[in-house]
Structure formats: structure tokens, C-alpha cells
Amino acid sequence: MNSTPAPRPVTRRQFLGRVSAASALALAPRSLFAQAAAGRKLGVALVGLGGYSTGQLGPALRLTSHCQLTGVVTGSVEKGKKWAADYGFPETSIYDYSTMARLADNPAIDIVYVVTPNGLHAEHAIAAAQAGKHVICEKPMANTVADCDAIIAACQKAGVRLGIGYRLHYDPTHAELRRLARTQEFGPFLKMDGGFGFTMGRSQWRAQKKLAGGGPLMDLGVYVLQEALMASGEVPPVALTARELPKLRPEFFVDVEETIEWTLEFANGARATGWTSYNANRNDFRAEAKDGWYEISSAYGYKGQKAVTSRGPVTVTPPASQQALQMDAFARDVLDGTPSLVPGEMGRRDMVMVEAIYASAAAGGKRVELKF
Structure with missing residues (x-):
């Protein structure tokens, strides 16, 4: 098949x-x-x-x-x-x-x-x-x-x-994920999971909805969504569900989420779970296929990415600057x-998913079908 x-x-x-x-x-x-x-x-x-x-x-x-x-x-x-x-x-x-x-x-x-x-x-x-x-x-x-x-x-x-x-589209460890998705050497990635979060120690514009548009989903979660789409070969999901976790610091995160998680559904049966938070630390992504897997730690940072596949470590020369x-x-x-x-249409695609995640979480985890 x-x-x-x-x-x-x-x-x-x-x-x-x-x-x-x-x-x-x-x-x-x-x-x-x-x-x-x-x-x-x-x-x-x-x-x-x-x-x-x-x-x-x-x-x-x-x-x-x-x-x-x-x-x-x-x-x-x-x-x-x-x-x-x-x-x-x-x-x-x-x-x-x-x-x-x-x-x-x-x-x-x-x-x-x-x-x-x-x-x-x-x-x-x-x-x-x-x-x-x-x-x-x-x-x-x-x-x-x-x-x-x-x-x-x-x-x-x-x-x-x-x-x-x-910037991560130009990092060589992420380029390897994109290559594996394109060639399907392991088969299509059908199970994906990633998270990105840190503990925000002081108030800043990123915790103000008017300026930030939301909380960690807008800032950090976009990276996790990007990673899942890299692993899917840039084939967008067809639906998603999401839920916001209870706030541990409600006085700090007044009008934005503190922690939120979601599941993307793809037409080929693949699933990608994601998580992001301003009150806990995480920085990883893993994608599994029938004949192999890819995993990366320090996945979303400016440097220090360490990727490994079922065949062994991904050996690359780290760039002096992803931004350069x-x-x-x-x-x-x-x-x-x-x-x-990374055209404007890609940025729009990701905001379609972000808006749907917020809509699903606000509706108690209701499944939202995606239209791009």
C-alpha cells in the first residue's frame, strides 16, 4: 500500500x-x-x-x-x-x-x-x-x-x-528531520510528541494578551507545531483537540494561558501531541515511524541541538548562527x-492551528476541523 x-x-x-x-x-x-x-x-x-x-x-x-x-x-x-x-x-x-x-x-x-x-x-x-x-x-x-x-x-x-x-528550518539537525520526512526512509512518521517550556520569572509583554496574543503557545508552542509539520513533510493536519491546564500562578498569568497541550490529527492516521508552558521546563521532540525514529533534545534553542535516529547520532557541523x-x-x-x-503562507498556516488550539481548549477539548 x-x-x-x-x-x-x-x-x-x-x-x-x-x-x-x-x-x-x-x-x-x-x-x-x-x-x-x-x-x-x-x-x-x-x-x-x-x-x-x-x-x-x-x-x-x-x-x-x-x-x-x-x-x-x-x-x-x-x-x-x-x-x-x-x-x-x-x-x-x-x-x-x-x-x-x-x-x-x-x-x-x-x-x-x-x-x-x-x-x-x-x-x-x-x-x-x-x-x-x-x-x-x-x-x-x-x-x-x-x-x-x-x-x-x-x-x-x-x-x-x-x-x-x-530559524530552525536552517539548522542542520532539523534539516535531517525534514529529509527523513521527505524520503520516508523509515516510512511516514505516525507518532510524534514534543514540548517546549520554561519558567517565566518576571512580568513582561509576553504575558499580556494585547501585545502577545496569548501565552506560551504564541511564543514557544509555535516551535512545536513547526516541528510536527516538518515531520509530516509539511502536510498540514486535518483536525485537533486541546486543553488548557490549571494555572499554578493565576495572579501572574491573568489573561493568557500558563500551560496548554494539544493533539494534531493527520489524514494518514498520524498523531502529534504537543505541550508548552511558562511554568515548567521542557525542550524536546520525537517522531516515530514503522522502520525507525528521530529524536532531538535542546530542540528549539539557538544552539546545542543533539539529534539521534534509530540508526545512531546525527553528526552535523553546528552553525555559528541559525539567524545568520x-x-x-x-x-x-x-x-x-x-x-x-519559510514564506508568509507558512506563518499563516501556523496561526490557523494556534487559533484552533485556543478554540478547542475554550470549548473543553472539542475536536476542531482545520481549514487552511
């Missing part, structure tokens, strides 16, 4: 997305292709200079081969000036959130990376697209599927590329007109 799922028909959304990508390539300035031939790096502006930009993206942009930091968008002029001095771009390339339209006048900036709180992603990604800049939007793509649609539409209208900050690989890949896609591994 052939266990490979039959190809799904192309939906109207997918067709329009492909047409948009082709149109964007046709509209791309010829100067970009000249820049690629000349080896010129594309300029990146970071929108939001919080912990992720400071600790990960900024340092990664010192390691990239195809892009470099050429501007910032921040609410702090002093912080912007410090970044300009540290990274060697002019202070005229410092913008605030109300002046993002002026990015259109800066030819040194080709790509805008949105790294603000989740609830601001749509506003800032749309502003970047309207300024004619290619957009990377940090995960989760937005607080709602409707916001994801608005971002995709804005990028299509502007003829710019859109990618999501899914991710941003370089996006820059090359812009320059070469190649499809992204």
Missing part, C-alpha cells in the same frame, strides 16, 4: 501566492540582479531593538555573507544612535515607528525585519511593504489569521517578498528570485 498522501489540489490562495511571487520577480529592480552578480550585500533594517535583536539578530548580521545591517527603527533615539555607531551605518538611517514611510527614500535598506511584540507585527510589516521593502516577520507572524492575511495582501500589492523568522543562515537565505531568495523555505 502506498502510504504517501495524494497531492492536494492547488487552492485559490496558493495559486494567487504563486502568481504574486512570479509578479514580484518580474517587478524586481534589475539593479538587484546586478548587485547579486557584484556580490553586494543587501541592507537590512531591524524594527524593534529588544532582546532578540540585541542578543541574536544584530550579532548574526556581523556574520552574514549576503546582507548587512544598514538601519534601525526604534522608539529610542539614543538607542538608535548607539546601534549606528556600533554597526557603522549613518544616523540618517535611524527611524521611529511613525516615520517608517520614509524607508522608501533609503536605497541602502532592501529588507525590513520586524521584531516588535506580536500584536504590532501586522502594523509594522504592512508599513515596511508599503515603503517598498522586502519583509521578514518574526514568529508568530501576527496575533490573528486575519492579520496574517493583511500582511500577505500588503506584500503582494507592493510586489515585495515576505518571509517568517523560522536564515537571513542569508532570505537575501539570496530576494536576489535570485527563488522560493522561500
Whole structure:
């Protein structure tokens, strides 16, 4: 029996997305292709200079081969000036959130990376697209599927590329999982389980529903969903069930979940259980097939992944920076007109699952059928 799922028909959304990508390539300035031939790096502006930009993206942009930091968008002029001095771009390339339209006048900036709180992603990604800049939007793509649609539409209208900050797609240990899913050397993965959580020690925007959209599911659980979809060969689930666990610190997690778990159901009979929490530690994923298995610990971190299969350890050379690989890949896609591994449609897909998980948990674990 052939266990490979039959190809799904192309939906109207997918067709329009492909047409948009082709149109964007046709509209791309010829100067970009000249820049690629000349080896010129594309300029990146970071929108939001919080912990992720400071600790990960900024340092990664010192390691990239195809892009470099050429501007910032921040609410702090002093912080912007410090970044300009540290990274060697002019202070005229410092913008605030109300002046993002002026990015259109800066030819040194080709790509805008949105790294603000989740609830601001749509506003800032749309502003970047309207300024004619290619957009990377940090995960989760937005607080709602409707916001994801608005971002995709804005990028299509502007003829710019859109990618999501899914760095793990570029990590070699996760690439091995994707390869096994694609080749089905062990057969299809039919039993999957993963979890990601930590104990949040202080109040922050990630525990505020207005800015974060939810609790750990929006921040950490998206990684577990991503991993399950990698193991499925990017075939989306057909339904899911979920439940929120009782809060141990209700005074801290007032309007978001503290811990939540779910089960994804796939058309071929596969099941993927997931868990995420802001009050317990976990960082793992395992996928089992008839003829083998894959397991990874420290699965979702910036480094330190350790993967093993039923054949033995996965031996890879760890990258100096997952984020550098991710941003370089996006820059090359812009320059070469190649499809992204992590397009906006993938970010939207994941938000469909997130919304369904919340809906199922709110309905006492009711089974929710998924429509993408």
C-alpha cells in the first residue's frame, strides 16, 4: 500500500501566492540582479531593538555573507544612535515607528525585519511593504489569521517578498528531520510528541494578551507545531483537540494561558501531541515511524541541538548562527528570485492551528476541523 498522501489540489490562495511571487520577480529592480552578480550585500533594517535583536539578530548580521545591517527603527533615539555607531551605518538611517514611510527614500535598506511584540507585527510589516521593502516577520507572524492575511495582501500589492523568522528550518539537525520526512526512509512518521517550556520569572509583554496574543503557545508552542509539520513533510493536519491546564500562578498569568497541550490529527492516521508552558521546563521532540525514529533534545534553542535516529547520532557541523543562515537565505531568495523555505503562507498556516488550539481548549477539548 502506498502510504504517501495524494497531492492536494492547488487552492485559490496558493495559486494567487504563486502568481504574486512570479509578479514580484518580474517587478524586481534589475539593479538587484546586478548587485547579486557584484556580490553586494543587501541592507537590512531591524524594527524593534529588544532582546532578540540585541542578543541574536544584530550579532548574526556581523556574520552574514549576503546582507548587512544598514538601519534601525526604534522608539529610542539614543538607542538608535548607539546601534549606528556600533554597526557603522549613518544616523540618517535611524527611524521611529511613525516615520517608517520614509524607508522608501533609503536605497541602502532592501529588507525590513520586524521584531516588535506580536500584536504590532501586522502594523509594522504592512508599513515596511508599503515603503517598498522586502519583509521578514518574526514568529508568530501576527496575533490573528486575519492579520496574517493583511500582511500577505500588503506584500503582494507592493510586489515585495515576505518571509517568517523560522530559524530552525536552517539548522542542520532539523534539516535531517525534514529529509527523513521527505524520503520516508523509515516510512511516514505516525507518532510524534514534543514540548517546549520554561519558567517565566518576571512580568513582561509576553504575558499580556494585547501585545502577545496569548501565552506560551504564541511564543514557544509555535516551535512545536513547526516541528510536527516538518515531520509530516509539511502536510498540514486535518483536525485537533486541546486543553488548557490549571494555572499554578493565576495572579501572574491573568489573561493568557500558563500551560496548554494539544493533539494534531493527520489524514494518514498520524498523531502529534504537543505541550508548552511558562511554568515548567521542557525542550524536546520525537517522531516515530514503522522502520525507525528521530529524536532531538535542546530542540528549539539557538544552539546545542543533539539529534539521534534509530540508526545512531546525527553528526552535523553546528552553525555559528541559525539567524545568520536564515537571513542569508532570505537575501539570496530576494536576489535570485527563488522560493522561500519559510514564506508568509507558512506563518499563516501556523496561526490557523494556534487559533484552533485556543478554540478547542475554550470549548473543553472539542475536536476542531482545520481549514487552511
